[in-house]
Amino acid sequence: MSEQTNGLQQAAGSFQKEGFQHTEEFCRLNEYQKAAVLDESPACVVNANVGSGKTTVLIGKILYLHLDRNVPLEKMTVLTFTNKAADEIVERLRKIKPDIAPDQVQGFGTFHSVALRMLKNSLPVEEAGWTKEFTVMDPDEETDLAMKIIQEHGLKVKYKNRLKKRLEQEYQNWLEGKAESRYRDDMYRLYQLLEEEKKRQNKMSFADLLRVGEELLRIKAEDSGVERRDEKSGPAWILVDEVQDSDLMQIEFLDALRGGKAKIFAVGDPNQVIYSWRGTGDNMFYLIKHRFGAKELTLPVNYRSNASILAAANRFLQFGNRIQGTREEGQRITVRNHYDPFQEAEYLAEKIQTLHRNGKSYREIAVFYRLQSQSGILEKVFDRYGIPYELSVKKTLKDIPVLNWLVKVLRVSVNPADTQMAAEVLADPGYGEESMYLRMTEFSEETGKRESVSAGELFAYFGLREALHPSSAGYQEDERLVMDFLEKMCASCNKEMESSQGNLTAAVRKFINSSALYGMKTDAGEKAPGDISECEGAGSEPDEKDRTAEPDRVSLMTLHASKGLEFDTVFIIGVNQGMIPLRCKNFEQEEEERRLFFVGITRAENNLELSWYTNPGEPGAIGEPSRYLRMIPEQLLNREDAGKPENVRSGENAGGDGRKSDLHQLRKQVQEQIRLKSEHARRPGSAGMAERGAHLQGETVKKEKEQKEPEVIRVRHRKYGEGILISEDDMMIEAEFREYGRKKFLKAFGEVEVLDAV
């Protein structure tokens, strides 16, 4: 298919099949979205503003490539960071094109699941030291194994209680060949021994999947020479969702997968990086752009929020140009002051009740907070008011002891080399049984050869009736949980064996492996204990019925968990100094807190209410509104200090107490007013502050007055290159860079050099 294939031929060909360009879906896209869908550069990154239809473009791209450019779905790899995102893409694709078969979208999934599939199907894992029968271990298991090795070898490893975190965070350093851990202990020796032990027990950690996958992909590319590899190997197109969230290992994997041949199309938003504390580097969006020499397109138009919300959001934008809106001004943003978290919960309960009575469904409403610990009060009060709510805390199979144990039994059964798991199964205080040992090690020989199986048969084979102790109080419940799990597993395994002629051992292994990657979630919000509603095994499809039956509930979640979601009405609580932003030591962390707040406010479609407490119970927070509230222009706000129902309270605990708190509140308000005024006075260049700054800092601040002139002052930054000075005061300096947009810096760090002496 030649490169000039274009509009004409498309139009000519449209009689035979519709073609995506002629569908309603395509016509509904705006010009930016269309450009992104149609772009066929070798590498392209789409800088997608919040709410600009990023996933719609990704899906449009898939359909365009498939229907108009004849790229088979099998030749596309679509990489996401969460299983939820992968499921959503396939689900939305099916909505437009319902005849997509599951094996057509094998290449759609998280980085880890795609890596796993390739290690199992097409890469020579033996060359790396594992066999095709390897299993996947989760981070807790890896930590346990590391602990065991530390003990056995008498290693000196500091902060053992934070070992899990350390294993993850220092892994990259070790890979890069650094000599010693920053804590000057045996950490790197531990990595080495751990790796050997994982090979011995034939299992891979999450990180191994990516790292080994990358290594083998590179070897494979070398082997097949510089000349084109045969057509079957590797994807023709690689599409990446939320690319700003990738880490270094994922970029290397991506690069290896591309093999210098596949085209890359990645969408992401540098303004929504909120997980960099977890190891996502500096600025992955631009790093990827430069790494692959990618063309950058933008999606500037937001379809979600009203103009007031977007105007506020624009104040927090750190990269790129301002977000363009499509909607009317709408409701202003409410800023409300409450006395304490308890008063606020009461207020929220009443407010939500009123909204619901006036016809708003609960599912349109969400409450966001910075810390998990803040949800407790809300839960209690909402319970009392009878308001249905859903907490976004995930529960995993590991929280259900009997299933946790059962998974270990199955793990050993499909991988007898896993001595760690075998020991844990037998040593389990609740279910450990010596007799399990033979059943697990003989599983492959006996039952494992079968071509179909039922839950009852497995239950009997493992002798679970005795192992679960029929006389114990929890037996009934345990049996039910185990049978539920086995039934789901058998259904998936039978299907798998039918389609791939594998045996039971292989099918169970596949199921257990993908369950490990899928997190083995259970719905914590559900009342039914232990309902394994989302235990997706190998090859099984997303449960359609679970989604349609979503009950009407208010969503309670952390700001982090809110990413990717949208609601008609959003309340963000605890917008106090010391809470949002959470006290943080360095400037990069502060920037991330700002992005987090940005993510939070941009979830709201029509109504946004931000509140702060005079008396926050949370440690660290102080009774002042967050400085972020001062960053929002006053004309966008609707300040409702002290609220109306709260006045009832002061009458309630009448007398000294109430008056005292009223006085307290009044004083806070006065202080706030004073601060606001001084803030306004300072912005165009406050003489007083500048003078003091000049004394402390020396030269750079000298001539505040000249800055009013439209003279361009150039600055330079180690990372961002040359830019122009926007503003500065005694603490901060703000500059704009062509590639990176506006950034603020702490003068004390001396990162920015002013080039034009004034």
Place this chain on the structure above:
DNA sequence: GAGCTGTTCTTTTTT
């Protein structure tokens, strides 16, 4: 192992 001083982290969470 008590008592001291210095260091490090505290929150957010996916695979």
Place this chain on the structure above:
DNA sequence: AGAACAGCTC
């Protein structure tokens, strides 16, 4: 700012 830990001394 305070907890939890590491490493030292006695």
